[in-house]
Amino acid sequence: xxxxxxxxxxxxxxxxxxxxxxxxxxxxxxxxxxxxLKVSVTPNDILYTEGVRLWPSRTSWENYAFVLTQSNFPHxxxxxxxxSGTTALVTTLIxxxxxxxxxxxxxRGKVIIVAxxxxxxxxxxxxLIAPIFKILAPLGLTDSLTGLxxxxxxxxxxxxxxxxxxxxxxxxxxxxxxxxxxGNTRFEAFRAIILPLTLPxxxxxxxxxxxxxxxxxxxxxxxxxxxxxxxxxxGLLSFVSKFSVDFGQMMAxxxxxxxxxxxxxxxxxxxxxxxxxAGAVKG
Amino acid sequence: xxxIQIENARKSYGAVDVLHGIDLNISDGEFIVxxxxxxxxxxxxxxxxxxxxxxxxxxxxxxxxVVNELQPKDRxxxxxxxxxALYPHMSVAENMSYALALRKTAKEKISDAxxxxxxxxxxxxxxxxxxxxxxxxxxxxxxxxRAIVRKPxxxxxxxxxxxxxxxxxxxxRTEIRKxxxxxxxxxxxxxxxxxxxxxxxxxxxxxxxxIIQQVGxxxxxxxxxxxxxxxSFIGSPAMNFLEGSYEIADATTAGIRLSDGAxxxxxxxxxxxxxxxxxxxxxxxxxxxVADAQSGGLPAKVELIEPMxxxxxxxxxxxxxxxxxxxxxxxDYPVDSFxxxxxDMAKIHVFDTASEKRLPPANAAGILT
Numbered sequence: 001x002x003x004x005x006x007x008x009x010x011x012x013x014x015x016x017x018x019x020x021x022x023x024x025x026x027x028x029x030x031x032x033x034x035x036x037l038k039v040s041v042t043p044n045d046i047l048y049t050e051g052v053r054l055w056p057s058r059t060s061w062e063n064y065a066f067v068l069t070q071s072n073f074p075h076x077x078x079x080x081x082x083x084s085g086t087t088a089l090v091t092t093l094i095x096x097x098x099x100x101x102x103x104x105x106x107x108r109g110k111v112i113i114v115a116x117x118x119x120x121x122x123x124x125x126x127x128l129i130a131p132i133f134k135i136l137a138p139l140g141l142t143d144s145l146t147g148l149x150x151x152x153x154x155x156x157x158x159x160x161x162x163x164x165x166x167x168x169x170x171x172x173x174x175x176x177x178x179x180x181x182x183g184n185t186r187f188e189a190f191r192a193i194i195l196p197l198t199l200p201x202x203x204x205x206x207x208x209x210x211x212x213x214x215x216x217x218x219x220x221x222x223x224x225x226x227x228x229x230x231x232x233x234x235g236l237l238s239f240v241s242k243f244s245v246d247f248g249q250m251m252a253x254x255x256x257x258x259x260x261x262x263x264x265x266x267x268x269x270x271x272x273x274x275x276x277x278a279g280a281v282k283g
Numbered sequence: 284x285x286x287i288q289i290e291n292a293r294k295s296y297g298a299v300d301v302l303h304g305i306d307l308n309i310s311d312g313e314f315i316v317x318x319x320x321x322x323x324x325x326x327x328x329x330x331x332x333x334x335x336x337x338x339x340x341x342x343x344x345x346x347x348x349v350v351n352e353l354q355p356k357d358r359x360x361x362x363x364x365x366x367x368a369l370y371p372h373m374s375v376a377e378n379m380s381y382a383l384a385l386r387k388t389a390k391e392k393i394s395d396a397x398x399x400x401x402x403x404x405x406x407x408x409x410x411x412x413x414x415x416x417x418x419x420x421x422x423x424x425x426x427x428x429r430a431i432v433r434k435p436x437x438x439x440x441x442x443x444x445x446x447x448x449x450x451x452x453x454x455x456r457t458e459i460r461k462x463x464x465x466x467x468x469x470x471x472x473x474x475x476x477x478x479x480x481x482x483x484x485x486x487x488x489x490x491x492x493x494i495i496q497q498v499g500x501x502x503x504x505x506x507x508x509x510x511x512x513x514x515s516f517i518g519s520p521a522m523n524f525l526e527g528s529y530e531i532a533d534a535t536t537a538g539i540r541l542s543d544g545a546x547x548x549x550x551x552x553x554x555x556x557x558x559x560x561x562x563x564x565x566x567x568x569x570x571x572x573v574a575d576a577q578s579g580g581l582p583a584k585v586e587l588i589e590p591m592x593x594x595x596x597x598x599x600x601x602x603x604x605x606x607x608x609x610x611x612x613x614x615d616y617p618v619d620s621f622x623x624x625x626x627d628m629a630k631i632h633v634f635d636t637a638s639e640k641r642l643p644p645a646n647a648a649g650i651l652t
Contacts, residue, residue, distance in 0.1 A: 172368065174364045174365075174368035175368050175370065177335050177355070177364070177368065178362065178364060178368035178369075178370075178429075179381070180334075180335070180355040180356055181333060181334075181355045181356065181361065182381050182385060182429075183356045183381075183382050184356060185354065185356065193370055197371060197372060
């Protein structure tokens with residue numbers, strides 16, 4: 001065999017195994033989603049009778065139709081969109097301002113504030129449910145979307161702040177100083193120069209907080225009791241009844257719940273890709 | 284354009300004093316270079332003039348107005364940063380027009396100003412590009428253009444050339460100087476590069492440890508350094524120093540006795556007593572290689588010959604101390620051989636070792652006073 005022949009076989013092997021591993025990982029990661037989809041389109045009458053098959057012998061949209069028209073799901077859905085969207089916006093706004101302050105200013109008590117914010121991340125959430133309920137109940141914030149938004153925002157702000165701070169750290173101080181000399185106040189410089197450059201960071205933070213709020217179950221379950229203020233993760237549980245689980249409908253609802261999250265990420269992905277690799281190379 | 288006055292300006296970060304009472308008057312249209320090693324406070328002083336750092340005490344005035352409490356935007360100064368600090372999301376034209384747009388200047392006026400400045404700086408073809416599509420030298424020009432377009436009271440430069448390669452640096456040095464002549468703008472330029480300071484400044488402000496060591500024209504600073512720090516910092520290759528004690532021969536000649544007993548003749552200095560510890564400073568070009576001891580030469584051991592093209596630098600040791608000699612000849616002494624060197628008596632600097640201050644010659648006969 002010639003030298004070039006050897007090299008090309010080696011290359012082929014190298015890239016072949018490379019793609020094989022990636023494919024294995026992708027299949028592993030996506031299989032549950034596939035199963036979700038598969039069960040959601042399987043008619044109820046053959047769900048248990050066909051055994052384990054990769055694709056049902058016949059498909060139907062009846063589960064989707066039921067979820068959309070016969071259940072409370074559209075309502076839960078709307079609640080989730082309101083709660084997650086608002087939480088993402090409010091958290092990102094607070095995190096951007098706080099992160100900027102952490103990144104740019106030296107002030108008294110900074111270390112203490114950072115330490116306190118880190119400590120809030122150390123407690124298991126379960127520990128905090130009772131005290132939070134105690135605080136929110138007299139304020140009339142249990143069983144309300146506002147209460148959920150406040151709790152989610154409070155829990156997400158520390159991490160989002162550190163995330164935003166790291167993005168601001170990556171932007172040279174000279175830029176806003178140049179803008180301040182050019183005629184901006186510091187806040188104007190932040191808005192006109194720094195924020196546009198941090199869009200990937202803002203997108204990443206929005207995405208992170210949105211998904212965290214979107215899939216949160218524990219607080220949504222404990223703080224909300226009425227149907228009118230339930231979010232979709234709680235709604236999913238309503239398909240579990242005392243005697244049976246409506247897997248088909250549950251999976252259909254699950255697939256539908258993926259839609260807004262997918263749309264949201266589609267919207268921000270252009271910034272996100274930049275954001276997640278920011279700082280990897282010197283720009 | 285405007286003058287800048289700095290009166291007893293101090294800066295401390297907590298308990299650390301960075302600037303210890305700076306007094307400096309910069310005249311209208313003057314090109315001042317603040318020079319010193321890193322950490323000497325030169326950039327801090329510049330940033331205090333710009334308003335990017337608070338003044339702990341003292342006063343800074345621009346055009347007669349005390350600006351201590353004014354925001355940077357209200358001081359009407361322009362600054363060129365070491366990193367250029369171009370706005371990455373804006374085109375060259377937008378970068379240059381940003382300040383004017385903030386001042387609500389009419390669009391036609393802005394585009395006139397920009398095309399004028401772009402013409403001067405050779406940026407006309409680049410106006411639509413983003414900073415990332417520019418080379419280092421082009422970015423530097425845009426940063427300059429952004430400053431010039433505004434016609435500010437004063438220009439502040441914070442080591443603007445240190446990110447460029449040697450050739451470009453030399454070229455930009457000349458261009459900035461020409462621009463200054465053309466615009467006549469008051470400029471404060473910070474650098475750690477003494478060649479930039481020498482070539483560009485009307486006056487050099489040599490700083491060390493937050494204190495101004497000397498203010499003077501480049502030639503003044505080079506020929507009459509106020510102390511050992513200035514003498515060693517300004518000049519490349521750097522000044523040679525030898526320690527010894529002062530001896531008086533007669534009214535016109537004195538000498539410095541080195542540790543190995545050799546005597547180097549100097550002009551008598553006014554404030555030195557016999558036996559006083561003296562540091563002698565001699566620039567490499569003021570030491571010559573002579574034939575033998577009869578010509579007044581001291582024996583020195585050759586360590587290294589450094590050809591520099593135009594000239595040659597001969598490294599020797601004298602009384603155990605390294606000495607550099609600048610010569611336009613092309614010497615080829617073998618390493619470890621002995622040669623004889625002679626000091627130009629009229630151009631030797633005498634410093635008091637204890638205070639490190641320069642001791643000027645007693646009479647006016649010498650070139651140095």
